[in-house]
Amino acid sequence: MIDLNSYLNVVNKKVIEKNVDEAFNNQISKNALIIDIREPDEINSGSPTNAIRISKGMLEMQIGQIVSNPEIELFIMCAAGKRSLIASYSLIQMGYKNVFSVKGGFNAWKNKSLPFEIPKKLNSEDFERYKRNILVPEVGEKGQLKLLNSKILIVGAGGIGSPVALYLAATGIGTLGIIDDDIVDKTNLQRQILHSEKSVGKSKVMSAKKRISELNSQINVIEYNKRITKENIEIIISNYDIVIDGTDNFNTRYLINDACVKLKIPNIHGSVFLFEGQFTTFWPSSKVEDAPCYRCLYPLPPPPEIAPSCAEAGVLGVLPGLIGVLCATEAIKIILGLENMVGKLMVYNALSMDFETYKVENNKNCEYCGCQGTEKYPEYSDYSESCTI
Ligand SMILES: [Zn+2]
CATH class of the missing domain: 3.40.250.10 (Rhodanese-like domain)
Known part of the structure; x- marks a missing residue:
């Protein structure tokens, strides 16, 4: 022995x-x-x-x-x-x-x-609360734990950000960051379902946090009552697994794109106009071949004279709701490692009720995607404000 x-x-x-x-x-x-x-x-x-x-x-x-x-x-x-x-x-x-x-x-x-x-564990309350998620074979206990441990940043607590925040909170995304420097206006209530009549005149991020906490008090909500800028963007987004761009502001869209490409963070992008909505995920560093970034599709912002003025443009209130739900679904699937919308653009027409999906590829001359591997990215651009929602 x-x-x-x-x-x-x-x-x-x-x-x-x-x-x-x-x-x-x-x-x-x-x-x-x-x-x-x-x-x-x-x-x-x-x-x-x-x-x-x-x-x-x-x-x-x-x-x-x-x-x-x-x-x-x-x-x-x-x-x-x-x-x-x-x-x-x-x-x-x-x-x-x-x-x-x-x-x-x-x-x-x-x-x-x-x-x-310190690894998180599901407790008996989690099992009860998220039972219907856990019963989905592609989620299970492991998937629910991944969701609870994940961090998602929502840029814009508006029409798209509202359903995104509510569904991600309900589904158990552990940390939600919400960035918006606006206050709730009566005209927002037609579509921005995070907010209520009582919130009019108050900060959107405060209103969002209150509503999310009522829905799911376990969620860690981080408020950023500020505008995203080229000075703060990397510090903020580097704390997150996914960024969801619910803005309708070209300056911010390019900034989010450029920083997400550089930091290799998936950027889920939704937008709406009149009866049409679209969404996709920009993630050039993902495993999907020839995955584009926002600049591959739109290298430069449109001149202000042809960009729609969102303050004046109409939007059917339910439309950002639907696009937001698609964005939230996509975020959950990315966290779970399931198939995603990288390289595909979905366009929805609320009149004909048609969903069309187009293949989108990267632009070999894109000044941002082209820098992957070299790590020498251009400075962040400073476009004048084109439009906000
Ligand atoms: Zn690109």
Whole structure:
């Protein structure tokens, strides 16, 4: 019979140990995976950000479902670095070629102040509240957790932003950012269903937060009672997984596009005019081939004399509602990793009730998409205001 220390000595000769700094650096720069093999009750107090969590007892059973490439670098982590030695040895025997045991484990990771997160869990209230989501096979418990952990920024608490905010809050998107510097006007109430008669004269983001909290008090609503500018846009949007552009303002649309292309954030875009609405997702860095950005379709804003003045243009009140629901659906699907509207533009005509979908490709000469890979993006443009809604 062999004692534990003798066995660890044997294993130690077969397994390479690496320190937490290397594990972190390779996770960021080489897409190496950190596998946290501690038990669920240990993980409750924190685990490296974006680590894969499989308890040691399930490791051999589950690793193949997650890591199919035997060449990928795997950094195995436990609390102090002993269990990870044994687990690494097991994975090497299974045929994984680049397995390393993380020296000092999660204790060392925390001591070095490397980033970690406390994984959220569904509690019994969540199971009840989101039961109808969870029953959808493409969502399930895992999908609902993803939704609860996601962060979506809604630009504009208006006609499109209203249904977006309400449905995303209802569905359990954990964090909703809402940016708008406007106040609620009586003429808004015909379509902007986030607001009520009592909100007239008050800030739109305050009104939105109140309504969302009444619907779902679990949602973390972050208010930005300001205009998005070239100075603040990167600081704001870099905190979010998805941006939904519900503005009807060319200046802001180009700014959102340019920053989302640069920061590789999906930009869901909806717009309406009279009886027509359209929506798509601009995400040139996605896996979709030849995915366009907003500038691929519209390289420059129209001259102010031909741009419709939104203050004067009519819009059927229900139309932004429908486009907003499409935008919210798209956001949920992107979070869940399901099919999306990248490279496709949907146009809806509320008179004929026709939905038409067109393929849209990137423009090889686009000055923004063309910069991907070089990381040398043009400065943000400063267009004069064309129109706001
Ligand atoms: Zn482009």
